[in-house]
Amino acid sequence: MGTQQLFSAGPNQGGYHPGMHVCQIYNSADERLDTLYQFIRGGVSYGDLIACFTPEALGTQLVEYAVRIQEEQGGDPTVEILEPLETYLFEGQFDPDRMLNKIRDFYRESQRRGLTSARIIGDMPVQVLESPGGSRVMEYEARVSLLQEEIPVTTVCQYEAGEFSGDAIMEVLQVHPYILSNGSIIQNPLYIDPRTFLGS
16 A cells, blocks of 8 residues: 555655554644545545544535545545534543444444445544543543554544643653654654553
8 A cells, every 4th residue: 555545654654554543733724624635535545434523614625525535536425524522522521431432333334334444533622631531531542552453443633732731742642653743654752552551
């Protein structure tokens, strides 16, 4: 598979492979949107089932883009656009187990449809960290990496730099093995093995 299927790969990184856990600390709406476009295009090219947890204001724009890309590729619709707060929170509460089960179910659906795999890109709202259960978000992120040892679901987690504290951003970096930076996927030198991070 080519290295352009997800994003351009960084020097000597070996390119994209299904099951990567990537974080993007973005600084502008344009930066976020460009990543979403690349993620959708790469997923359609790869034959993945794609979910985007992204603000409703971008929904129509992304759907139109996805439809256009899928028409170019001659494939069936495989992109779902979901509102982040409604996705991450259930009755106002964040539950890591519920989210991990959603990822498992999404992967199973990709297999049921006979697709290559599944990929999810999620824009994390700061309100989730401030909600009941929000203190478990980094536990969830660490457990995503463990889940990916079982199923090759690709996840890209977007965090807006100006919305989160420096301490929160440091924790985000500790639980993601890869970083998206300037369009390249690079190995994260700050990554901590999830078993160590979780204290197990």
